[in-house]
Amino acid sequence: MPKKASAQKKSVGKAIVRSVVSAAKTAKKSAKTVLLTGRTLPQPVEIEPRPLDSPVLRALRKERRRLVEELKHQEMLAQERPTTGNHMADDATEVEEQAKSLALRRHLEGMLKEIDRAIVRADKGTYGICDRCKNPIPEERLKVVPSATLCIDCAKLQTRPAAKVMA
Ligand SMILES: [Zn+2]
Numbered sequence: 644m645p646k647k648a649s650a651q652k653k654s655v656g657k658a659i660v661r662s663v664v665s666a667a668k669t670a671k672k673s674a675k676t677v678l679l680t681g682r683t684l685p686q687p688v689e690i691e692p693r694p695l696d697s698p699v700l701r702a703l704r705k706e707r708r709r710l711v712e713e714l715k716h717q718e719m720l721a722q723e724r725p726t727t728g729n730h731m732a733d734d735a736t737e738v739e740e741q742a743k744s745l746a747l748r749r750h751l752e753g754m755l756k757e758i759d760r761a762i763v764r765a766d767k768g769t770y771g772i773c774d775r776c777k778n779p780i781p782e783e784r785l786k787v788v789p790s791a792t793l794c795i796d797c798a799k800l801q802t803r804p805a806a807k808v809m810a
Pocket residue numbers: 773774775776777778793794795796797798
């Protein structure tokens with residue numbers, strides 16, 4: 644009798660294991676289906692059309708890609724360039740070239756940072772709004788300076804000495 648009971652227990656245990664395994668398999672399968680088809684997932688809710696998809700912002704992202712590529716290219720060139728020339732006469736030119744290349748890379752990095760800042764502003768919904776007077780920055784200005792954070796009037800004020808701004 645005790646033998647039979649233990650055998651029964653074992654088989655119950657096996658049945659539980661089987662059902663757990665099959666449940667896990669089913670779950671895995673449905674997860675896979677979700678991943679593959681994406682149909683059972685609810686569609687992302689469109690909250691409000693942000694000005695994120697404005698042509699200006701598309702240009703901003705395009706400009707960012709261009710800058711990244713340009714920077715990569717410049718870094719590659721810098722690495723290929725020998726650090727020490729074999730001929731003394733070439734050294735001056737070499738140093739000058741290196742300085743130019745470095746300046747160009749710094750410039751590109753600076754531009755990239757500004758673009759990134761503009762993209763962050765776009766995500767926050769403050770892109771194209773003047774930091775100082777909170778008025779929209781005209782599209783024409785953004786076309787010329789996509790990373791502009793000030794309208795032309797405020798930008799002019801900022802470049803002037805503080806005393807004049809106060810006046
Ligand atoms: Zn302004």
